[in-house]
Structure formats: C-alpha cells, structure tokens
Amino acid sequence: MSSESLIKMANQIGQYFASEPDKAVAVRGVYQHIKSFWTPAMCRELMAWQTKHPDAVLHPLVLAALMEFEKAA
Template identity: 75%
Template sequence: MSSQNLIKMANEIARYFATEPDQALAVNGIRQHIKSFWTPGMRRDLGAWQEKHPDAVLHPLVLAALKEPEGAT
C-alpha cells in the first residue's frame, strides 16, 4: 500500500477520534484501531514514513499515537 494511502487512512481515523473530548482517549483509540485493523507491515510503513518526514501531513492525534508507548495515558 502506498504511503499516501496510509496517511489518508490514518488521518481519517484521527478525524473520527478527534470528536472525543479526552485527548488521551482519542490517542489510545487511534493506536488501538491501527493495532487491531492494520497489518504489521502497514504499521511499520507508516512509522518509517513519519520518521523520514517529521514535518509532514499527519494529523496531530496520529503523531501522538505513534509517539506514545502503548498504554500511556
């Protein structure tokens, strides 16, 4: 899957979870969704892309989900 498709999907997930008033719950929801529904390769590709393009177009909630260790609140 292309990086552009992964970015689009991740940002769509973030827009859905952005309606959650508690940012920690939103970040955890994004992280859990990606863990549950994305393949390990998709997760690796998005993380690798983000490391190469730290100032790129990922939604801030996605960036937080990628940065925070699982279970952090």
Template identity: 60%
Template sequence: MSTDNLIKMANQIAQYFASQPDQEQAVLSVRNHLQMFWAPSMRKELLAWQTEHQGADLHPLVQAAVQGAGWEA
C-alpha cells in the first residue's frame, strides 16, 4: 500500500476520534484502532514515514498515537 494512502486513512481515523472530549482518550482510540485493524507492515511503514518527515501531513492525534505506540520501524 502506498504511504499516501496510509496517511489518508490514518488521518480519517483521527478525524473520527477527534470529536472525543478527552484528547488523551482520542489518542488511545487512534492507537488501538491502528493496532487492531492495520497489519504490522502498515504500522511500521507509517512510523518510518513519520520519523523521516517529523509527522508532516499527519493529524496531531495520529502523531501522538504513533509516537507512544512502541512499534518498531
């Protein structure tokens, strides 16, 4: 899958959870969704891209979710 598609999908997930009043819970919700429904290769690709580009183009909830996830690039 292309990185552009991963970014688009991750941002859509974050937009869905952004309406939660507790931002910490929103970050956890994004992280849990990525953990449960994305293949490890997709998560690793997203993490590698975020590391290389300092999260440019990623919703802040995605950035926070990926940073604290403990996934290996």
C-alpha cells in the first residue's frame, strides 16, 4: 500500500476520534483502531514514513498514537 494511502487513512481515523472530548480516550481509540484493523506492516510503514518526514502533516491524534506504538515496541 502506498504511503499516501496510509497517511490519508490514518488522518481519517484521527478525524473520526477528534470529536472525543477526552484526548487520552481519543488517542487510545486511534491506537486500538490501527492495531485491530491494520497489518503490522502497514503500521511500520507509516511509522517509518513519519520518521523520514517529521514535518509532514499527520493528525495530532495519529502522532500521539504512533508514540504509543513506539512505547509498546
């Protein structure tokens, strides 16, 4: 899957959970959605892409969820 597709999907997930007033719950929702529905390879690819493009625009909730993935690794 292309990085552009992963970014688009990740940002859509972030936008979906943005309506949650509790940021920690929203981050957990993004994290859990990616963990449940994405393959590990998709997650690794998005994380690698973000590392190479730190100034790129990913939804803040997605960025926070990616940090949770890094902690879990």
